[in-house]
Amino acid sequence: MLFLSTRGKADLCCSAHAITRGMAGDGGLFVPQKFVALSLDEIIALHNLSYQERAVKILSLFLTDYTEDELKDAADKAYAEAKFGKEPAPVHKVNDNTDTLELWHGPTSAFKDMALQILPQLLTKAIAKTGEQHKIVILTATSGDTGKAALEGFADVEGTEIIVFYPESGVSDIQKQQMVTQQGKNVHVFAVEGNFDDAQTGVKRIFADEELKEEMAAQGCVFSSANSINWGRLVPQIVYYFSAYSDAVAAGRINAGEEINFAVPTGNFGDILAGYYAKQMGLPVHKFICASNSNNVLSDFINTGVYDKRREFKKTISPSMDILVSSNLERLLYSITEEDAEKVSEWMQQLNTEGVYNVGEKFHKKITHDFFGAWVDEQETMETIRRVYNDYSYLLDPHTAVAWRACEKYRLVSSDDRYAVVVSTASPYKFSADVYAALKGEEGLKPFDALHKLHELTEVPVPAKMLQIETMPVLHKEVIATEKMAEAVKNSI
Numbered sequence: 001m002l003f004l005s006t007r008g009k010a011d012l013c014c015s016a017h018a019i020t021r022g023m024a025g026d027g028g029l030f031v032p033q034k035f036v037a038l039s040l041d042e043i044i045a046l047h048n049l050s051y052q053e054r055a056v057k058i059l060s061l062f063l064t065d066y067t068e069d070e071l072k073d074a075a076d077k078a079y080a081e082a083k084f085g086k087e088p089a090p091v092h093k094v095n096d097n098t099d100t101l102e103l104w105h106g107p108t109s110a111f112k113d114m115a116l117q118i119l120p121q122l123l124t125k126a127i128a129k130t131g132e133q134h135k136i137v138i139l140t141a142t143s144g145d146t147g148k149a150a151l152e153g154f155a156d157v158e159g160t161e162i163i164v165f166y167p168e169s170g171v172s173d174i175q176k177q178q179m180v181t182q183q184g185k186n187v188h189v190f191a192v193e194g195n196f197d198d199a200q201t202g203v204k205r206i207f208a209d210e211e212l213k214e215e216m217a218a219q220g221c222v223f224s225s226a227n228s229i230n231w232g233r234l235v236p237q238i239v240y241y242f243s244a245y246s247d248a249v250a251a252g253r254i255n256a257g258e259e260i261n262f263a264v265p266t267g268n269f270g271d272i273l274a275g276y277y278a279k280q281m282g283l284p285v286h287k288f289i290c291a292s293n294s295n296n297v298l299s300d301f302i303n304t305g306v307y308d309k310r311r312e313f314k315k316t317i318s319p320s321m322d323i324l325v326s327s328n329l330e331r332l333l334y335s336i337t338e339e340d341a342e343k344v345s346e347w348m349q350q351l352n353t354e355g356v357y358n359v360g361e362k363f364h365k366k367i368t369h370d371f372f373g374a375w376v377d378e379q380e381t382m383e384t385i386r387r388v389y390n391d392y393s394y395l396l397d398p399h400t401a402v403a404w405r406a407c408e409k410y411r412l413v414s415s416d417d418r419y420a421v422v423v424s425t426a427s428p429y430k431f432s433a434d435v436y437a438a439l440k441g442e443e444g445l446k447p448f449d450a451l452h453k454l455h456e457l458t459e460v461p462v463p464a465k466m467l468q469i470e471t472m473p474v475l476h477k478e479v480i481a482t483e484k485m486a487e488a489v490k491n492s493i
């Protein structure tokens, strides 16, 4: 299968190229030339396979230049029991018509591991295929979870360096502690003054800096991205939507072929887009509920067809969704316009220069056919954590709570009470202080004190890796201005 750019001005390429490059040369994102369908029987039969085998099945449809053995090796290493436990993506029954899809059983306790454990495998295999002689330098801006998951995925991977920029005051204390304690001889971590969008813009600027690229090439290095725009991150996310559906059928939660809803806590639009792609491939889904926190640019877009980033950036207790420019949305635009690269380029240009674009009535209608947007403020998020714990003894992290509440809002306005899967993206312990405050009203606890108290209160097991970082030495202390990011990259190599 070949890949092309959403901006229409890059050459067709194979998946190995799309994965090593991260972003297309014309500034667009790589998309597959076509989507391959799975039959209902094939979907149901996934249940008989291990998660690793399910992944190979889906990946092999898109990554046709990889051999079956290569994909098997990648999936086996990425989703090994030592990293994810027995079930990498279990579906958990919470109430009569709602399950969660727990995507945080990996090494960093957030759903980013689902993609970032396998990306280094796919990337190193791609390098071998494309004859790439350069060392790959992974540049990543993170709102919290990507950074740690990328560090954990790439640490000590031959032929790679990994550089992570996180907003100095935009991540949770535990997320920060996870990153600054990261070990590995090829890892570099910097705090950046500003918010996530500042850090992401800085990284995009580095990618567009031809002079810097030449300088790096002279030193035998080439940039790549582990951000969620990389096709190698998106495709592994398609897997768990199919996986969850097959498990729900097997558990008797739904009948084979029945349409279900997914509620997805959304930031960069990667996770939910993977679900939409699964629907394009034949997964029976009625609606995707796109859940935003107070940075409600996406839910507004879905409700109005106008994307308007000209608004105040808000820091919330669900920091991985604190995003005003959702990179992966470009792929949805490409899809709803039936691959009109010119139109997509125009909108992206407008977003750049004016901070806003309007897709118009016809395309907006297409969006609302598959999506419903809802946003949830801080207080409602806290209330949801407390209420779901009290009612069902199930502990939600703040991101998942946003999705849970968005799902409830959808049910209220639509009267569509069908079975829904709330995609659960982080362990509650990653946000212990806020989750504990939601349950007990006690604010301002130190992160690890809150973690221990939360454990005493709920007896929900704490992920082992999270306990370890409490006492690990801080290795990365630098805080830099956004203008110094390019310099930091040069100094790291």
Ligand SMILES: *Cc1c(COP(=O)(O)O)cnc(C)c1O
Binding pocket: 110, 111, 112, 145, 146, 228, 265, 266, 267, 268, 269, 270, 271, 272, 320, 321, 399, 425, 426
């Ligand atoms: C990254 C992240 C999200 C948002 O996912 P996108 O793919 O960026 O939309 C939601 N929750 C958590 C915990 C995350 O780490």
